[in-house]
Amino acid sequence: MNKKLKFILVISIMLGAFGYLMVSGFNNSKTYYMTINEVTASADKGKLGKQNLKVSGKLVGQSVKWDPSKTELKFEMISEDQSKIMPVLYKGVKPDNFNDGIDVIVDGKYTVEQVLLADKVMTKCPSKYEEQK
Amino acid sequence: MSSIGTIGLLIALGLSLYSLVAFYLFNSNKGLKYLLSAKNAVYGTALFTTISVVAMLYALIAGDFSIEYVTQYTSQDLPIIYKLSALWAGNAGSLLFWAWILVLLAAVVTASKENKEFIPYASPIMMVVSVFFLFMINFVSQPFIQLSNVPLDGMGMNPMLQNPGMVIHPVTLYLGYVGFTVPFSFAMAALIMKNPGDQWIKLTRKWTLISWLFLTLGNLFGAQWAYVELGWGGYWAWDPVENASLMPWLTASAFLHSVMVQERKNMLRIWNMVLIIVTFGLTLFGTFLVRSGVVASVHAFGSSSLGAYFLIFTSLIILAALYLVADRINMLRQGNQFESYISKESSFLLNNLLLVGSAFSIFWGTVFPIVSEAVVGKKIAVGIPYFNQVNAPIGLAFTLLMGICPLIAWRKANFENIAKNFMWPWIIAIIGLLVIVFIGGITKPYALIAYTICVFVISSTLQDILKGVRVRKKLTGENLLVSLIRLLSKNRRRYGGYLIHMGIVMMIIGITGSNVFNSEAIKTFKPGETAVVGGYTISFKGLQQTTRDNMEVVYADLSVINNNNDMGNLQVEKVFYSKSEQPMTEPAIISTFKEDLYVLLTGWEENGSAIFKIHINPQIKWLWTGGWVIVVGVMFALWPGKGSGVGSRYIGRGEVSYGKRVS
Numbered sequence: 001m002n003k004k005l006k007f008i009l010v011i012s013i014m015l016g017a018f019g020y021l022m023v024s025g026f027n028n029s030k031t032y033y034m035t036i037n038e039v040t041a042s043a044d045k046g047k048l049g050k051q052n053l054k055v056s057g058k059l060v061g062q063s064v065k066w067d068p069s070k071t072e073l074k075f076e077m078i079s080e081d082q083s084k085i086m087p088v089l090y091k092g093v094k095p096d097n098f099n100d101g102i103d104v105i106v107d108g109k110y111t112v113e114q115v116l117l118a119d120k121v122m123t124k125c126p127s128k129y130e131e132q133k
Numbered sequence: 134m135s136s137i138g139t140i141g142l143l144i145a146l147g148l149s150l151y152s153l154v155a156f157y158l159f160n161s162n163k164g165l166k167y168l169l170s171a172k173n174a175v176y177g178t179a180l181f182t183t184i185s186v187v188a189m190l191y192a193l194i195a196g197d198f199s200i201e202y203v204t205q206y207t208s209q210d211l212p213i214i215y216k217l218s219a220l221w222a223g224n225a226g227s228l229l230f231w232a233w234i235l236v237l238l239a240a241v242v243t244a245s246k247e248n249k250e251f252i253p254y255a256s257p258i259m260m261v262v263s264v265f266f267l268f269m270i271n272f273v274s275q276p277f278i279q280l281s282n283v284p285l286d287g288m289g290m291n292p293m294l295q296n297p298g299m300v301i302h303p304v305t306l307y308l309g310y311v312g313f314t315v316p317f318s319f320a321m322a323a324l325i326m327k328n329p330g331d332q333w334i335k336l337t338r339k340w341t342l343i344s345w346l347f348l349t350l351g352n353l354f355g356a357q358w359a360y361v362e363l364g365w366g367g368y369w370a371w372d373p374v375e376n377a378s379l380m381p382w383l384t385a386s387a388f389l390h391s392v393m394v395q396e397r398k399n400m401l402r403i404w405n406m407v408l409i410i411v412t413f414g415l416t417l418f419g420t421f422l423v424r425s426g427v428v429a430s431v432h433a434f435g436s437s438s439l440g441a442y443f444l445i446f447t448s449l450i451i452l453a454a455l456y457l458v459a460d461r462i463n464m465l466r467q468g469n470q471f472e473s474y475i476s477k478e479s480s481f482l483l484n485n486l487l488l489v490g491s492a493f494s495i496f497w498g499t500v501f502p503i504v505s506e507a508v509v510g511k512k513i514a515v516g517i518p519y520f521n522q523v524n525a526p527i528g529l530a531f532t533l534l535m536g537i538c539p540l541i542a543w544r545k546a547n548f549e550n551i552a553k554n555f556m557w558p559w560i561i562a563i564i565g566l567l568v569i570v571f572i573g574g575i576t577k578p579y580a581l582i583a584y585t586i587c588v589f590v591i592s593s594t595l596q597d598i599l600k601g602v603r604v605r606k607k608l609t610g611e612n613l614l615v616s617l618i619r620l621l622s623k624n625r626r627r628y629g630g631y632l633i634h635m636g637i638v639m640m641i642i643g644i645t646g647s648n649v650f651n652s653e654a655i656k657t658f659k660p661g662e663t664a665v666v667g668g669y670t671i672s673f674k675g676l677q678q679t680t681r682d683n684m685e686v687v688y689a690d691l692s693v694i695n696n697n698n699d700m701g702n703l704q705v706e707k708v709f710y711s712k713s714e715q716p717m718t719e720p721a722i723i724s725t726f727k728e729d730l731y732v733l734l735t736g737w738e739e740n741g742s743a744i745f746k747i748h749i750n751p752q753i754k755w756l757w758t759g760g761w762v763i764v765v766g767v768m769f770a771l772w773p774g775k776g777s778g779v780g781s782r783y784i785g786r787g788e789v790s791y792g793k794r795v796s
Contacts, residue, residue: 014483014486018523025521030513032514033502054514068657071744096363097293
């Protein structure tokens with residue numbers, strides 16, 4: 001019985017450490033998935049604070065301003081229903097397939113200036129060209 | 134071509150269904166002729182699926198744009214190698230490709246002589262999976278749909294996919310995924326046959342190991358591809374799709390280790406069953422994630438209705454498998470118990486807990502958005518820090534175990550022995566630590582811990598080999614070299630495993646270096662300007678433009694000098710494909726074991742100056758090289774002939790003796 005007890009002890013210590021890692025890591029990097037409409041709605045109510053956000057939308061092609069000398073990318077995303085526009089500021093390199101209408105996923109925080117300050121800008125890699133509709 | 138393909142797939146589906154019926158009839162004692170008939174149906178399924186695949190490949194190469202799939206993924210000016218790889222560029226084609234590998238595997242397994250007893254049960258299980266895939270490509274995601282208006286040219290392949298990675302990454306990954314169907318089917322067969330011993334493990338060891346190797350390579354080739362593709366977040370970004378291929382790798386690695394405990398000691402029977410079920414389930418789950426669009430990923434296929442089918446099929450087959458385990462649980466329980474908590478088997482168990490724990494944390498992080506949306510109505514994701522924070526310590530503990538595990542005796546070890554065994558490796562590791570701190574000048578704690586552990590694992594592995602050589606030399610009187618070669622070649626499973634461990638250690642070194650010490654700079658160069666970045670003297674002559682195949686290329690030749698060594702020219706490019714407006718930024722890389730100099734052309738100005746983003750990524754090469762070491766290790770362990778077999782079963786002595794296997 002004693003042996004079994006030791007086993008259980010060792011395993012529960014491991015599980016405890018493991019659980020701690022998971023919970024603390026989770027709290028540090030919790031990110032809310034939101035649509036553009038949800039972000040603006042919660043921002044209006046002042047509920048957004050300093051949360052990490054993951055916002056997806058479609059790129060507005062003519063809004064893209066890319067300054068390579070400062071590596072600064074400014075662009076706007078538009079919501080699926082085309083009702084809300086969100087400006088994004090990203091200190092990083094412009095992704096390659098940055099075309100009008102492409103799906104963009106932005107990680108970052110929403111600032112008081114109503115700009116999404118991006119840590120990361122990802123473009124969806126479509127396996128095929130979408131058919132024009 | 135389209136009709137040949139369609140009809141081929143329909144016949145293949147019919148034959149696969151028939152094989153299930155025939156296997157069933159044979160298993161209900163209706164006569165041997167049904168077994169033969171069922172086997173023939175399996176071969177027929179493979180044949181007709183092959184015909185369809187050949188038809189598709191022919192259509193892709195010939196540019197038969199009457200087929201929608203061909204139009205969507207290729208164009209006339211696409212290089213032939215990418216025309217071929219368009220087979221797995223889209224949903225329908227990649228399912229066809231998957232089904233094809235699966236039915237070929239099923240045919241090989243069915244034809245194999247050594248599996249005779251298991252065939253009537255294992256083969257139909259593979260066919261059940263095949264039926265699902267064939268059903269999907271026959272009715273849900275059809276590759277041979279025809280267009281009523283045949284276009285003159287296709288839409289071409291996404292430039293991001295026109296990379297050598299596209300040729301090799303999906304193939305290796307799919308081979309890995311599909312390969313696990315074999316051990317899964319044999320495990321289920323063992324349960325159905327009420328033969329819960331280790332026979333199914335022995336029969337499928339090669340399949341498991343080769344599938345694991347392909348999964349390893351698939352992940353690495355994917356990482357290598359993402360490394361050179363801007364916007365994919367580096368070689369590893371904990372993207373859901375990347376996670377989807379890492380999870381089965383982790384559980385499969387756990388499985389590879391825990392089956393050794395069952396073979397040697399007849400323990401962990403239930404655990405092994407569960408592990409192979411989970412691994413198989415995760416290979417299908419990965420496909421569900423990639424195809425369904427339920428999680429946001431940069432690598433996913435376009436969202437489609439495929440996800441629901443995959444989810445239902447995966448759930449059903451996993452539930453059925455778990456039901457079988459539960460039903461036979463008493464039979465599985467009749468194994469041995471642990472005798473001591475310091476023993477090889479318990480260190481294997483620890484290794485398993487770490488690997489499965491890591492897989493679980495990744496699973497949780499990956500599906501959390503789905504769970505949170507269902508439970509609280511808000512989609513909450515976890516970021517990269519979560520995955521790093523959980524998995525870095527697990528990874529280090531796991532690496533440490535690789536150094537400890539081989540040196541602990543089976544059944545029962547004691548602290549005195551362990552202290553004696555580990556004295557030298559620890560001394561060397563501490564010397565290594567001092568060297569790293571005082572000569573290497575590294576002070577970051579994570580890196581110090583990681584490197585020290587790596588030195589320890591290498592030295593403890595070498596010590597173990599040395600010990601083996603000494604014992605062998607004493608017993609046989611051979612000279613050092615001969616006894617080393619004979620020792621290694623006569624215990625290839627063991628030492629192949631060690632080599633794989635060394636490959637993993639190299640990968641850990643690469644992951645540590647590239648994460649802890651990476652740096653980047655952005656620099657504008659005027660034509661003719663020379664600047665020093667990160668120790669490299671880089672000269673920029675000017676931008677040039679050229680036409681190559683179907684694309685316009687803007688490029689810069691940079692000459693690079695490091696420590697008075699001419700490192701040659703770096704050609705950094707932006708490529709404009711004719712079929713798309715988007716440019717592709719192609720990095721140029723000078724790779725050494727010390728570090729990668731990784732340069733991107735991010736833009737240019739009117740006056741001819743160009744802006745470069747320059748990354749210094751230390752030790753990345755270790756990661757890729759480690760992968761090749763693993764390939765060699767697996768081949769060494771598996772190469773047919775003497776010495777690749779299972780080591781002797783534990784026979785009750787205090788330590789596994791080298792002498793015994795010499796004789």
